[in-house]
Amino acid sequence: xxxxxxxxxxxxxxxxxxxxxxxxxxxxxxxxxxxxxxxxxxxxxxxxxxxxxxxxxxxxxxxxxxxxxxxxxxxxxxxxxxxxxxxxxxxxxxxxxxxxxxxxxxxxxxxxxxxxxxxxxxxxxxxxxxxxxxxxxxxxxxxxxxxxxxxxxxxxxxxxxxxxxxxxxxxxxxxxxxxxxxxxxxxxxxxxxxxxxxxxxxx
Numbered sequence: 571x572x573x574x575x576x577x578x579x580x581x582x583x584x585x586x587x588x589x590x591x592x593x594x595x596x597x598x599x600x601x602x603x604x605x606x607x608x609x610x611x612x613x614x615x616x617x618x619x620x621x622x623x624x625x626x627x628x629x630x631x632x633x634x635x636x637x638x639x640x641x642x643x644x645x646x647x648x649x650x651x652x653x654x655x656x657x658x659x660x661x662x663x664x665x666x667x668x669x670x671x672x673x674x675x676x677x678x679x680x681x682x683x684x685x686x687x688x689x690x691x692x693x694x695x696x697x698x699x700x701x702x703x704x705x706x707x708x709x710x711x712x713x714x715x716x717x718x719x720x721x722x723x724x725x726x727x728x729x730x731x732x733x734x735x736x737x738x739x740x741x742x743x744x745x746x747x748x749x750x751x752x753x754x755x756x757x758x759x760x761x762x763x764x765x766x767x768x769x770x771x772x773x
Contacts, residue, residue: 572631584664587628596623624661672714675766678706689726697734710767
């Protein structure tokens with residue numbers, strides 16, 4: 571079931587859907603391509619197959635007619651740009667016809683504290699001040715930067731910096747790579763104990 575849609579600004583199309591385990595329904599509901607069927611058949615676990623099918627169902631829910639392929643595990647479509655994210659229970663998609671946009675969704679839990687010192691700089695940790703939601707949003711943003719940057723082996727702690735933000739602010743982030751700084755801007759929301767972030771690189 572779709573929970574929310576079009577939270578991003580036009581012309582983007584976006585949505586979040588609950589992941590259902592009814593695999594027979596998903597097969598009958600989704601408009602699967604030959605590539606989809608090949609990817610699903612090669613997926614070793616039921617969880618991975620359910621993730622793929624629920625994302626395809628969400629794309630249909632949103633009225634998008636897209637053929638999804640993957641390059642280096644990154645989803646691509648035949649028209650525009652697509653980003654996909656999922657937790658154990660929710661799937662999220664954002665599509666833009668003109669601009670590459672990323673999305674990341676994560677369950678808000680204490681798990682983020684286990685990676686905090688490895689993933690976040692001292693200024694980021696001081697800003698979050700052990701607030702689990704803020705730590706989650708920092709991680710969401712870093713995941714989005716990673717998706718947009720397309721640079722393997724990024725050091726989340728040293729190379730991706732998320733700047734302090736207020737509740738009404740868009741979130742700014744910077745990527746330091748090869749002596750250059752790239753700038754990103756994100757928006758965020760909260761749904762069913764999940765945080766989600768979406769945005770793009772500022773050219």
